[in-house]
Amino acid sequence: MRSGAVDLVVVGAGIVGAACAYHASRAGLSVTVVDSGPIVGGTTGAGEGNILVSDKEPGPELDLALHSHRQWRALAELPVRGTTFGELVEMEAKGGLVVATDRASLDGLARLAARQRDLGVEAVAADRDRLREHEPHLSDDLTGGYRYPQDMQVQPMLAAAHLLRLARRDGATVLPHEPVTGLLRDGPRVVGVRTPRRDIPAAAVLNAAGTWAGEVAALADVALPIAPRRGYILVTEPLPALIRHKVYLADYVADVASDSAALRTSTVVEGTRAGTVLIGASRERVGFDRSVSVPALRQLAAGAIRLFPVLRDVAVIRAYQGFRPYCPDHLPVIGPDPRAPGLHHACGHEGAGIGLAPGTARLVTQSLLGTPTELDLTPFRPDRFDPEVSR
Structure with missing residues (x-):
């Protein structure tokens, strides 16, 4: 790791970025979260808070939904500030x-x-x-x-905010209103981000920018059709x-x-x-x-x-x-990008981001740590849309 670098910069403070920051910090990684606007100022703040398995066809997304459902249930029981995480985020197992x-x-x-x-x-x-x-x-x-x-609901803004609070408790730094204007490079490798206020060196950069994830990917000269x-x-x-x-x-x-x-x-x-x-x-x-x-x-x-x-x-x-x-194939983009070493993605969840966030975050953290992931990330690989790779 470069001197002064954090282990991970998460780009995006919506529910997916917040969940990734929480899981990575809990695993012992040093984490900085940056967002161009306020916390949950994008898609998460306009969501219903759905945690669904009912609307998923059998396949990789349903596998991820069931995996993530288990993580939500575990989070619900987590003691936080004299109550539980589930109570704080208004989780309802309504079906x-x-x-x-x-x-x-x-x-x-x-x-x-x-x-x-x-x-x-x-x-x-x-x-x-x-x-x-x-x-x-x-x-x-x-x-x-x-x-x-099994279908559940949470208040999505509360869920993201409390996940970020838990991440900060484990040492994470959260920087709202700091848009990423560029990526730091060491040859082809991504080694941090640049904002109007500072450079943030990092061992890895995670693109969790939601609807704007394609723009972040473009800073590394790779394409995501989000x-x-x-x-x-x-x-x-x-x-x-x-x-x-x-x-x-x-x-x-x-x-x-x-x-x-x-x-x-x-x-x-x-x-x-x-x-x-x-x-x-x-x-x-x-x-x-x-x-x-x-x-x-x-x-x-x-x-x-x-x-x-x-x-x-x-x-x-x-x-x-x-x-x-x-995303054109209705699957999220999760995992390291082989086209830009050091860049990882957790984006493209369409309307299922709330439900899929903690499962995505757990897989991303396992990938960052170099441990076997609990689900095969191949269906979610970032370069699957690249015609040069697909030939």
């Missing part, structure tokens, strides 16, 4: 309820659930009557669905306990996996501890356009009313938007 409006959709859910069960996912069939037992205010027009007890995918969430006035689960239509899984750049909406409704109801989900690739799409908001509201007619006369008090870090 998910995926519903179908016709027989074809229900048959598709049944096939998916059967494949998921083979890998350790709990999926319990629910006919029309059982759906109403789970959610008394659901529409009568549903054919059936599946309940996923693009922003805009989404909106509606927030209702506080209500008495009305919705018990995260409830969404079966077409949500297909919309997540879609490559379309056009506006797509699929109904997702869930309550929070504060009593508000969160309504999503929309997806469209429009760059970093922050203008308000009235058609998207209308579609979200209409879908929520179809699913829960009781919401028809409930006031929406605000709407917010964020940009998911979209």
